[in-house]
């Protein structure tokens with residue numbers, strides 16, 4: 176059994192539809208869904224605003240690596256085309272594996288460039304930390320500490336002021 180926190184981001188096409196595609200692709204593995212936030216682009220500012228959200232997922236059989244494969248499958252389902260020339264550039268859907276916990280509830284650590292855990296830039300990203308706090312207010316980012324401390328006092332604190340909650344764009348339809 177592994178549990179994981181996945182971050183979702185989209186700034187091209189039907190942004191909300193792309194996030195929902197991720198949810199549908201992950202299916203029964205999804206335990207909890209955050210609110211949706213509209214966020215200014217981070218890392219490469221010459222691109223449209225993103226919609227971001229975070230999921231808590233769990234699967235009895237999934238190994239840490241399987242979450243990366245499922246993330247890639249979700250991105251493909253949303254028609255993501257990679258531009259190797261442009262780091263942090265626009266995309267229909269980005270699904271990052273932020274952190275993974277094993278059977279013993281211990282965080283999985285990895286410095287494999289194919290799957291680095293926790294995600295090496297998560298602590299810098301208000302667009303990850305803020306929605307994650309929605310679903311785990313007392314959560315910790317392994318190796319970095321409390322999410323609330325990172326969001327209020329770390330390098331992400333300034334960006335946190337520019338996130339816009341979009342409650343009308345709920346990922347899970349209430350109909």
Ligand SMILES: Nc1ncnc2c1ncn2[C@@H]1O[C@H](COP(=O)(O)OP(=O)(O)OP(=O)(O)O)[C@@H](O)[C@H]1O
Pocket residue numbers: 243262263264269270271272273287288289290291292293294295296
């Ligand atoms: N925790 C992780 N989650 C997702 N991808 C990862 C992770 N660790 C390493 N990678 C690797 O990062 C590579 C680039 O992924 P991607 O194109 O999504 O990057 P990016 O979205 O531009 O940047 P970022 O990962 O900072 O959001 C992939 O080949 C993937 O194998």
Ligand SMILES: Nc1nc2c(c(=O)[nH]1)N=C(CO)CN2
Pocket residue numbers: 183184185214215216217218219225227262263264269302
């Ligand atoms: N606000 C925001 N900015 C980003 C995002 C994202 O999901 N949200 N993803 C990126 C890909 O690396 C680069 N920049």
